[in-house]
Amino acid sequence: MNIEANSGARDKHLLIAIDDTQDSKRAILYVGEFLGGFPGFKITLLSIVQEPEEDFFRSEQERVSWINDKKKEMSGLLDKYRQVLIQSGFQEDKVDVKLCIGDAKSLSDMILSFQCDIGCCTVVVGRHHKSKTEEFLFGSISSQLIHEAKNCAVWVVE
């Protein structure tokens, strides 16, 4: 396949879901190394801030400031990872960031509904090394993505 001839066609769109762990960082570095410098790819970096219930805070004020801090932290991280990808060879206009706030029943569902909305063909996540018990009690985004994704590929970066 001639890559140059393809550059006018629609870009292949990847969604990378990130949080504040090293696992997400590995996913970013992997995509940067693997695809950086090739034309024809577009990336959206997604971070979902889980809004904790009011129960976890002494006051509404405390809750709002927790969410604001978290939003700031994650949007900083999104920008940083965007730069990492640009430095690995992606064009500036090919890397978007998106920050969502929500009370999702399942994070993987939220990732997949976003994937569906923007119509990207590949979802990339880093894998947390969890014990079986932890996965059982609190869920695992990568396992759930693998089970539930439709019409797209899932890359789980070790």
Place this chain on the structure above:
Amino acid sequence: MGKKASDKTSLYTEEELLEMVRLWVPPERVPGRVRIKDTSDFFQVDYDDVVVLGGVPYLVRNNEREGRFGIEDQQKFWVKRAIDLKTGRIKILKWTFWETFTGRIGSLVFECVRSPLKEARILNIVRGRPDFMQGETFMDAAGNPLRIMDFIHGKSLEDITLTLGASHEDYFFNHYPGLLSEFITAVEAIAFLHAHGEKHGDLRRDHLLKDNATGRYRWIDFDYNYRHRANKFSYDMFGLGNILIYITGRGDVTTHNLSHNAPDTLSGLDSDDLNIVFNYRVANLRKVYPYIPEPLNRVLLHFSAGASVYYLNTAELLADLKEAFSILK
């Protein structure tokens, strides 16, 4: 959220209160005098005291007790029985305050909270339903939410399970189908809660009481919350799984018990057959009781150490349970 409790002690004179007390309390139990206590200091509220909440006087009786994991009869000074002096009805007064703590399961650490607001929210959501405890929330003088719950006369699922049948086999064929059907209804109640975005937070077999008045099970105790991660309801699903294993085994089937009563059965088990979290309880009960049908046992195996997929929500569990139930009959 809660109603304001008018703590006006002047609403009733001591003589008026004693007159009301005499209506509901046998003569030998009527105290010489009653004192109205301020609800903002719950440590000071004792047996025979009266508290006034929302204009209604309540005569405080004993603390509730809960036998849990071998600690029998743990007194709960924050959960008190009381008599509504206007109607004579028995109530439960619950005075827990907001506290955070760390939940631990093995090496796993997670943030937990006990939140009166959460219990108050859920009491509003489930009002009028036969499958949840009923109650109201009042703000005391210090602004703390107090809950006043209808007392449920009846035994817990934990106790009922142990009283049914002469043997496991007798239990399984003659009592279990009925119990499983009741359990399915109780899971549907949790599905309702989840659909409203709320977790139960502490799903245990002693938090399901069979109300003598309706013959139906009601969930109690809604004030725990855990900080969820990838999946909001997984921890609740774990609670439901434990209860299901418990009723299917007619109590906990533990490796310890088997080593005494059925060493051959024990040697046929491996670590995959045990409960994923409580790895001294058997989840693969068909290996102990071979007449447990495959479809039912497959549901249990989702909660075993050997599982490779877990139930993520009540809908998945309910679908499998209903199928397993249809084959039982």
